[in-house]
């Protein structure tokens with residue numbers, strides 16, 4: 001009886017699949033799309049109208065889920081802020097990859 005139960009639990013189909021962070025990868029895809037758009041055409045915002053604070057851009061790079069959507073929307077049409085954001089993103093990525101090693 002116990003053995004039968006063990007066999008049931010050991011079924012390959014019962015293995016749990018590794019969880020995928022679909023939300024995060026979708027977010028990254030959006031950022032990559034933004035990057036392509038910015039490379040294709042420069043969104044100049046000389047007066048820096050409605051620019052969020054630098055620490056808001058930093059927050060978006062470090063904790064995208066905690067950042068305001070308005071900041072994300074803003075970097076989609078403001079090149080200076082996008083550049084600041086991607087700078088923070090690179091720092092963040094370097095930090096994450098060094099932690100994994």
Ligand SMILES: [Zn+2]
Nearest residue numbers: 051052078081
């Ligand atoms: Zn801006």
